[in-house]
Amino acid sequence: MDKKESGIEELESVFTYESSQTIRISYSAIKFITKKFCQVIGRGGYGTVYLGSLRNNVMVAVKKLDTSRNFSDEKFLGELKCLKTVNHKNIVRFLGYCACTDGEVMEIQGKDTVADELRRFLCFEYAPNGNLHDYLKEKPPGYEWSIRYKIIKGICQGLDYLHGKGIKHLDLKPENVLLGAEMEPKITDFGLSRNDGTQSTIVINNTLGTPGYIAPEMIDGHKISFKSDIYSLGIIMKRLLMGTHEYIPQNVRRIYLYFLKPVFIISSI
Known part of the structure; x- marks a missing residue:
């Protein structure tokens, strides 16, 4: 052979x-x-x-x-x-x-x-239902709320698992969330990820991630932490709730603060 x-x-x-x-x-x-x-x-x-x-x-x-x-x-x-x-x-x-x-x-x-x-x-x-970006692009606002809730819950569970392993994803966005046969979300693309164990905040030399999903502390001081992923998650959640794939420029800092504490409550439901 x-x-x-x-x-x-x-x-x-x-x-x-x-x-x-x-x-x-x-x-x-x-x-x-x-x-x-x-x-x-x-x-x-x-x-x-x-x-x-x-x-x-x-x-x-x-x-x-x-x-x-x-x-x-x-x-x-x-x-x-x-x-x-x-x-x-x-x-x-x-x-x-x-x-x-x-x-x-x-x-x-x-x-x-x-x-x-x-x-x-x-x-x-292979994820037969493409990625979350295409899903948001094709479906109208409010389409199948049960599926959108399932997607949010699954992303939270996946991110909670990664953080438990000490892994910071650092490029969480709809294009990097695949959808399986039953519309279950699957986080992908670990090209920018860091595995620094339990070390909470790290200063790096450059900005990582995709514009629109990068946490403020990354932009202002090149600081990364597990909270960097939570910020990206908050943007994704808002897009799912609004049913939009367009860029959301307004008040993104408020989204970050709003979702920072309660977000993983969903993953335990």
């Missing part, structure tokens, strides 16, 4: 048994399950997501990381560390990764040279 076949077989086993550990997947297996990257199902600042299919017709999502801009193995390993330590119904399930470097002959300034091409992929369960 070659690497491609064994890799696909292992991936199917990981998907079947939730207790299985994540695996390393060969590049040939990645190409096979994505049918040579034929169907794009998502794009973001850090990569492109392709639809994949295993031999048992189970669908998966394969994220190809953009290694051309500000990419480092340290960042990749940091994301892997977060993904490998989480297992929760409201966190997207991580199945495996591909990390390889291939040499390619290229002509640079009239001379042939061997250039290394980094290939970095992450493989996840």
